[in-house]
Amino acid sequence: MSEANTPDAAALRKRLYWHSRRGMWELDLLLIPFLEHCYDQLGADDQAAYRAFIEGEDQDLFAWLMQRDEPAPEFRRIVTLIQEHAENADNDPHRPV
16 A cells, blocks of 8 residues: 555545645645645655645735735745645636636
């Protein structure tokens, strides 16, 4: 059984999915597709940064992702990766227009 298919990995994925669902629809539209399409390909440091990032407050995440405020230094790279994924129009065939 590969590491990605272990019960622990499945539990982590479910936990990440539910923590990526936020109280703000705009954040859901950014975080869920990023988790589904990019998270597994991230290095260990970036995965850890994502896990820490989604523990933050919605207002902070929104301000950082919308470039209304400078992200905390430890989140700059993950914010950039999420933004780059969101800017790619081909990242999700079911993306609303």
